Amino acid sequence: MTKDEAQRRADRIRAFRAELQALSLEGIETLSDERAAAVAAHHDGLLRALAARFDIDRTDAGRRMSLGMRLASAFGAAALTAAIVSFFYRIWGGLSTPAQVALLAAAPLGALAAMVVASRRERTLYVASLCAIVACGAFVLQTVLLGNLFNVRGSPHVIAAWAAFGFAVSLPFRFVLPFGAAVGAAIAYAAALLIQAAGAPWQYFGSRLESVLVPAALAYPAWGIAPLELRPWMRGVTLTVALGALLGLSTFESPTALPLDAGAASVVYQIAAAAAAFVVVGHGLRTGRSEIVAIGAAFAGVFLLGRFVDWWWDWMPKYLFFLILAIVAIAAIWLLRRLRARLAEAA
Amino acid sequence: MRRTVGQGFSPAALFVLAFALPIVVTAWTLAQVAWNRSASRGPIVLTEREIHVPRTSEDNSARRGWISWQYRRGEHGRIGRDALAALGFDMSVDAASPDAPRHYARMLPKDAWLALELRGPAFHALPAEARERGSRLVLVDISDSLQTLVDRYPDGSQYLITAAVVRVVWQDPLDGPPYVAAGIDRTAPRRLHISRDLASAVAGDRYRVSVVYGRRFEPWIVAASR
Numbered sequence: 310m311t312k313d314e315a316q317r318r319a320d321r322i323r324a325f326r327a328e329l330q331a332l333s334l335e336g337i338e339t340l341s342d343e344r345a346a347a348v349a350a351h352h353d354g355l356l357r358a359l360a361a362r363f364d365i366d367r368t369d370a371g372r373r374m375s376l377g378m379r380l381a382s383a384f385g386a387a388a389l390t391a392a393i394v395s396f397f398y399r400i401w402g403g404l405s406t407p408a409q410v411a412l413l414a415a416a417p418l419g420a421l422a423a424m425v426v427a428s429r430r431e432r433t434l435y436v437a438s439l440c441a442i443v444a445c446g447a448f449v450l451q452t453v454l455l456g457n458l459f460n461v462r463g464s465p466h467v468i469a470a471w472a473a474f475g476f477a478v479s480l481p482f483r484f485v486l487p488f489g490a491a492v493g494a495a496i497a498y499a500a501a502l503l504i505q506a507a508g509a510p511w512q513y514f515g516s517r518l519e520s521v522l523v524p525a526a527l528a529y530p531a532w533g534i535a536p537l538e539l540r541p542w543m544r545g546v547t548l549t550v551a552l553g554a555l556l557g558l559s560t561f562e563s564p565t566a567l568p569l570d571a572g573a574a575s576v577v578y579q580i581a582a583a584a585a586a587f588v589v590v591g592h593g594l595r596t597g598r599s600e601i602v603a604i605g606a607a608f609a610g611v612f613l614l615g616r617f618v619d620w621w622w623d624w625m626p627k628y629l630f631f632l633i634l635a636i637v638a639i640a641a642i643w644l645l646r647r648l649r650a651r652l653a654e655a656a
Numbered sequence: 657m658r659r660t661v662g663q664g665f666s667p668a669a670l671f672v673l674a675f676a677l678p679i680v681v682t683a684w685t686l687a688q689v690a691w692n693r694s695a696s697r698g699p700i701v702l703t704e705r706e707i708h709v710p711r712t713s714e715d716n717s718a719r720r721g722w723i724s725w726q727y728r729r730g731e732h733g734r735i736g737r738d739a740l741a742a743l744g745f746d747m748s749v750d751a752a753s754p755d756a757p758r759h760y761a762r763m764l765p766k767d768a769w770l771a772l773e774l775r776g777p778a779f780h781a782l783p784a785e786a787r788e789r790g791s792r793l794v795l796v797d798i799s800d801s802l803q804t805l806v807d808r809y810p811d812g813s814q815y816l817i818t819a820a821v822v823r824v825v826w827q828d829p830l831d832g833p834p835y836v837a838a839g840i841d842r843t844a845p846r847r848l849h850i851s852r853d854l855a856s857a858v859a860g861d862r863y864r865v866s867v868v869y870g871r872r873f874e875p876w877i878v879a880a881s882r
C-alpha cells in the first residue's frame with residue numbers, strides 16, 4: 310500500500326462515519342449497536358496503523374496543515390537554495406582555486422548527508438525533502454561553476470548527470486519535486502542530443518521545439534516504470550512539457566523541422582494541438598486520472614484563447630469577443646458533463 | 657528503506673550513486689583540465705580592449721572577462737557564402753531573393769571554430785574610428801575543422817583560435833544590395849575566469865592579460881599586469 314492509497318482509505322473511513330451519523334440524525338437505522346461498535350473499533354485500529362506507518366491526515370484540519378507544511382517545505386527549499394547560490398557568488402572571488410573546487414563538491418554532499426540524517430529523525434520527511442531539493446540545486450551549481458572556473462566548453466552530458474542525481478535523490482523517499490525536475494532534465498538531455506544530431510549546437514534545443522516535443526511524447530508512455538506514488542508526477546511533467554512544446558509550435562511561426570514554410574507548419578501544428586486537446590482530456594476522463602484532465606483542459610483553454618486572439622482580436626468588437634469566449638466555456642462545461650455521465654454509465 | 661524502486665534499484669544503491677556523482681564530476685573535470693593544460697598554444701597578450709572584465713559587486717565577487725573582437729568590413733572582408741556553405745549551411749537561395757529573409761532566418765546555427773587575428777593586416781584595414789577604440793582582434797576565418805585553422809594560423813601569439821556558434825545573418829543595408837554573412841552567436845567558453853591571484857591586476861581600467869589555449873582549446877589566463 311502507498312501513502313496515497315492509505316490516505317484515500319482514511320478519507321473513505323471519515324466519509325463513511327460522517328454519512329452514518331447523518332443517516333442516524335435523519336432517523337434511518339443502519340447498523341445495530343453491536344455491529345457499529347465492531348466497525349468503529351476496526352476502523353480505529355486501522356487508522357492508528359495507517360497513521361503510524363504512513364503519517365496520514367485523519368482530519369480535515371490535519372489535511373490543511375499537511376498542505377501548509379508541504380508548501381512551506383517547498384518555499385524553504387527554494388529560499389535555502391537561493392541563499393547558498395548567493396553566498397557562493399558573494400565569497401567566490403576571495404577563494405583560492407582549490408578552496409573553490411572543495412566547496413563546490415562539499416555543498417551537495419553536505420546537503421545529502423543532512424537529508425539522510427533528517428530522514429532518520431523525522432517521520433514526515435518534510436525536512437529531508439527540503440534537504441533533497443537543496444542537494445539538487447547544489448549539484449547543478451557545482452557543475453556550472455566548475456565549468457566556469459576552468460573555462461570548460463559545455464557538454465549536454467552534464468544535463469544527464471543532473472537527471473541521474475535527481476532520480477538518485479528522489480526515488481528512495483519518493484520526493485516529488487526532485488523527481489519532477491529529474492524527469493524534466495532527462496527530457497532536456499534527449500532534446501539536446503536530438504538537436505545536436507541535427508547539426509546544431511546542443512544548447513539550442515529550445516529554439517527548435519520539435520526536439521523537445523518528441524522526447525517528451527515518447528517519455529509519457531513510460532510512466533509505468535516509476536514507483537506508484539510518483540507516477541502522476543511523471544505523467545504530469547512529460548505531458549506538460551509535450552503540450553507546452555506543441556503550444557509553442559502552434560502559436561509562433563518558428564523554425565521547424567517539417568519540410569514546410571513556417572506559416573504552413575504552424576497551421577499543421579494548430580490542427581495537431583486541437584486534436585491533442587480532445588485526446589488528452591478524453592484519455593484523462595476515461596482512465597480517471599485527474600492530473601491528465603487538468604493539464605489537458607488547461608492546454609485546451611490556453612490554445613483556444615491564443616487562436617481566438619489571433620483570429621479575432623484585431624477586428625471583432627470586444628464585447629462580442631468575450632461573449633464568444635463565454636459561450637465556448639459553457640459549451641465545454643456541457644460537453645464535459647456529457648462525457649462524465651457517459652463514463653459513469655459505462656462504469 | 658526496505659522498498660525497492662522499479663527494476664531492482666535498491667535505495668542503498670541510489671544513495672551510493674547520489675554521493676558518488678559530485679565526486680565523479682569533480683574528478684572528471686579535473687582530469688579533463690589536466691589533459692587540456694598538458695600542452696599549450698600561445699600565450700596571446702590581450703588588453704582591456706580585447707578582454708573586458710566587468711567590475712565586481714558586493715553580491716558577485718567572481719571575475720570573468722569577455723573576449724571582444726571586430727568583424728572585417730566591406731564585401732571582400734566579410735565571411736560570406738563560400739565559408740558558410742563549407743560549414744554545411746544551405747546557401748542555395750540568393751540574398752536578393754524575396755525568399756531569402758525567411759530561408760536564412762529559419763536556419764539553426766552551427767558549431768564551428770574561429771580564427772581571430774591580433775593587430776594584424778585585418779585590423780589595420782579597419783576604419784580609423786574602429787582602430788582607435790575597438791578591439792584589435794579581428795575575425796579572419798571560420799572552419800568546421802580545428803586542424804585546418806591550426807595549420808593555417810600556427811602563430812598562437814597572434815592568432816586566437818576558439819570554438820564558437822556561427823549563424824547565417826541576412827542583411828539588407830541602405831547603401832548596397834542584400835547579402836549574407838557569418839554572425840557569431842557566442843564563443844565557447846563565453847567568458848574567461850580570472851583567479852584570485854590575478855584579480856587585482858585587472859581591477860583598473862588598463863591591463864594586459866596573457867591567455868593560453870590547451871589541447872581541448874579551452875583557455876586559461878597565465879598572467880595579468882597593469
